[in-house]
Amino acid sequence: MVDDPLDNLDRRILHLLQIDARGASDTSIADETDVTGTTVHNRIQQLEDQGVILGYNPEISYERAGYPMRVLFICSIDLSKRSEMAVKALDVRGVVNVREMLAGEENLHVEVVAEGTSDVKESTEQLDELGLQIMSSNILAEEHIQPWNHFHQEMAGEDAETPSEIGSDEE
Incomplete structure (x- = not known):
């Protein structure tokens, strides 16, 4: 990989996508970056192909969707098995996020959503069955x-805009 795989345009596109990936069109990003929509489209495609952009995921209110309990389990597993267990933990009922910590005893953080305590208990049992402490x-x-x-801050010569300022002139 190159020392600096992103140029200022790539950084600006990434920043604008983080603010509103769903509402951002090639044209609206082009207006913010002073390039053409085709350039924006090609850059986004390249960022996806390079694995810089991994996907576009909605932010969900689990509580409003009927799953009022969110539990963070702090787990321990032998470091040599950490990545393998992270993948397996994703198959546990209710798991929505697994974070691998670089080192330490508490090296796997597992987030679970559930309707109630019985669901949390089931998730707990499944994590235990995997061998997670x-x-x-x-x-x-x-x-x-x-x-x-x-x-966005790495762009020379431009004033940084806050997320509330970007797109504030929309109709």
Whole structure:
């Protein structure tokens, strides 16, 4: 891989997609970046082909969808089995996210959504059957997410816009 696989246009496109991937069209991104829609389309295709853009996923309110419980399990597994167990954990009932920690004893974080405690119990049992040692579990109250704005900040000579400023002139 090259030392710097992204140029300023790529960074700007990534930033705008993070803010609103669903609402961002090639044309609207082109308007923000002073290039053509075709250039934007080609750049997005290249970023997808290079594995920089892995997908486009909706942000879901599980509570409003009927799954009011979100539990974060902090697990431990031998580091040599961590990646294999992460993949297997994705098959456990209710698992929506698995994070591998680089090192340490608490090296696998598993997020589960559920309708109630009986579902959480079932997920707990399945994680245990995989051989994961559950160190702790925490009920998640809220999660706050924002786009990583450093793609845009690396652009020389431009003022950084906040997510609320971008697209604020929409009708």
